[in-house]
Amino acid sequence: MSGFRLADGGRIDRRTKRTFSFDGKASWGYAGDSLASALLAQGQMLFGRSFKYHRPRGILGAGVEEPNALVTVDRGPGRVTPNLRAPSVALHDGLAATSQNRFPSLRFDMVALNDQFGAFFPAGFYNKTFMWPRAAWEKVYEPIIRRLAGLGDSPTTRDPDHYDATYAHCETLVVGAGPAGIAAALEAAANGGRVFLLDEQDEIGGGALSDPAQWAWLAEASAKLAAMDNVTVLSRTTAIGHYHQNFVVAAERLTDHLPVDAAHGPREKLWRIRAGEVVLAMGAIERPLVFEGNDVPGVMLASAARTFALRYGVAVGRKLVVMAVHDSGWRDALALHAAGVPITAIVDLRRDIAPELAEAARDARIACYPGYAVTKVSGRLAVDGVSIALAGVGKGLKLDCDAVLMAGGWTPTVHLWSHAKGSLRWDENWGAFLPDKTHEDLRCVGACAGAWDFGSGLSVGLLPAPKPLHESKAFVDFQNDVKARDIGLAVQEGFRSIEHIKRYTTNGMATDQGKTSNLNGLQIASGVLSRPVTEIGLTTFRPPYTPQSFGAMLGHHKEALFQPLRKTVIDDWADIQGAVYENVAQWRRARYFPQGSEDMDAAVARECRAVRSAVGVFDASTLGKIEVVGPDAAEFLNRMYTNPWKSLEPGRCRYGLLLGEHGFIIDDGVSARLAPDRFHLTTTTGGAARVLGMMEDYLQTEWSDLNVWLTSTTEQWSVIAVQGPKARRVIAPLVEGIDLSPEAFPHMAVREGQICGVETRLFRVSFTGELGFEVNVPAEHGRMVWDAIWAEGQKHGVTPYGTETMHVLRAEKGFIIVGQDTDGTVTPDDAGLGWAVGKKKPDFVGKRSLARPDIVAPGRKQLVGLLTEDPQMVLEEGAQIVADPNQAVPMTMIGHVTSSYHSATLGRSIAMALVAGGRDRMGDTLHIPMPGKTISAKVVAPMFYDPEGSRLNG
């Protein structure tokens, strides 16, 4: 209990108290406090437990760089957010925050035993230890790791909040509203263009918020910006990432800073901003120093202590020791002293201190230890003293203190610069990478450009110490619990590139993306390898700059708006009938129509029997449709499809098989020639857009001499499949102008006429193996015609059926579904569709590839039928097939099941499969190993019902 509220100072409103709770305990602060400053003011030093060793941890920073003090904020059911950084959580009445990763409590943590056995957790521990035996992984290791190594818990209930999203355009976008950013925004605004100024904090000002001398200027500048109508200032808005051509994405937090009952409207708003020029004014983050005990609660960045004192009026302790290698530590110490925060001593590894700093410290009666380094921090839950030694190894002494401030120099925040692929150059004075070149209209100003005076210092992360590196507990990455010795171990084990060292040690891979650890890790690796930093490389920054909510990423695209849902004009009817739906290529399709308490199997069996014995109706409107028109239409299709099209007479249909240039099946469908220069193509439901795109590609770029027009007509036509022995009788009374007799209108023919008084393209086609028609009518009449067919069908026992029944019926006939029975590696011959390839055609898309050596080689997987020995056993689609069930694991898999159903028509199960050399295995018994059993099945031709096709001619 050492932090306290200073008698005066800070930007907090001391007249307005805020009450909140931390770990269930009531506490209070002032308006303008952050959760961190309010708790520090109450003397709280312990904020969390570390990731791997569950070591007690306090506050390190005062901003988004904070790696330790992660809290979960509970704003009611479904509104629990883990891993928020306490310094970035604005205090409001009723705020309920809890610490994380402790068991059972923050002060007493059982898992902290990890720390005592820390030798068991070196770098690469996870990779090395949990490799085997495999069974132990699921049952033993994973549950333990989940318990030990977790941050906050993921929410388990639906997020009830709404998230907004918007686009914006401007001439100048400034990221970061510190002094440099504000100056850049004012300058740009004076030129008259639209200016956006973004800042992640609750108020703009950046570093100026911690410097009372700048407050008057800040107030004036803020007022000036607010008064300019070409300027948009967004606070609580984090620029997450910079993308191509100055496209910046930013998340604005709208309500999290408000009490729950005052939070109305969207929680966050995602801005997508395209800017002419982007100015990055993101400042710099102070670096910690790496020494024994640098993670004890109370050891923090000097800049953080300064911010807590001058912005929030909170002293982080009553006896502070500063450990500096940089002038900024002295400046912060003097500023803290002036604000009434007691500074006991300044320890600096440098022997030579700028005379004006040394003199000022002396005047302030601060003891100075130039040439010294902290070698040990005592205290477990809070600092109670430090040991220091000359050059870290010489004669030592102890200093009494309750907080240690680290001043290790500054790292410019170049994250967004790096997102934009801007190059970096190493700067020896900063001991850090600075922006160099970019091809974007992008520039850095202020500290992130290296254009800021923090003074000078050494660039060392690791302080010299009496203990050898491999014995020390000096932390580099606080959030991922990476010690200096882990980096040493990684190098010892042969890792050289910082990208590899990072992944092996997990340095910089936590939610803070190494904001305080990357440079120190690099420096330590450089030291151990005895190679300059520039030869070791720099890890790449990637968006987002800070962790973001999934809600903000989704914006409005959730629930019903998650993705478009396409519905046919008959969908409402199916809904009323109680259809169970499935989504196919964003179309909502009726899968089956259960009656009473029927399950899917019962409903599908009934629907199948109805189609085979009487008549069924099916909404096939989702079929892809393309109108191909022009004098060269037949020539074009002849080149696209495998089979001949020029000879197809108007009024006739043909099954078309479409290959890629690689020779594999990519789509199929029945198409009709309506006139010499007009075709009505159909494609698979999912392939419609792809097929049109492919045809446009060939037409525009390969055969631009052909006079052909392609138009997508998928949504122009409703398609009602009427299938079954009584199909003709159902439609006959409704059709005008078409002779429906089998002689005049044979299978695979098309006629134009009228149905129910509207135009129709009537196809006599069948995907069921029964006598069938597909009634195409303009979509606006689809529901009317469906209702009329439904009414007429009542006399004949008409039954609606869904996609599942359609699948079973077609499988009984051995008709393939592209994408189910094919997988992009199946040729026409593999699928048993060699008959659909025009042997005499000189060329078509994919033809040359059908003669490639691997395509004509024996042993390819071929489509076959499978009949299980147990007729009631339905195979799993996707199940692997073996020839020898007794072979030792790993067994030789010779194929897999592609389609499998129970066939009510046949009273048994049926399946189709792709099997190596399948057509040579007819009559053989193959085996399908499943958990706990092996199923045997006989190879048959993939045609289970009416092989002669006599039922088509009803």
Place this chain on the structure above:
Amino acid sequence: MLLIHCPYCEEARPEVEFVYGGEAHIARPIDPSAFSDAEWEKLLYIRSNPRGRHHERWRHTHGCGRFFNAVRDTVTDVFETTYKAGEARK
């Protein structure tokens, strides 16, 4: 998100309106059957995959629907130019 200049619409439009179409200037031969297996393999599968200037096809799918060619730097993603299908390689 990239901004891509469509040479037909003569406008820079956001990337989401376009679909990438692979390497440009690989014409389908008039008579593929004249190609040896090795030549056909090369035509089908082997691409230049350069670091730097890349000639590639794009389609303004959600715009004019036209295919066109572009020169893009594969390191920076900067488009050097876009031009109509059928025009000479730039």
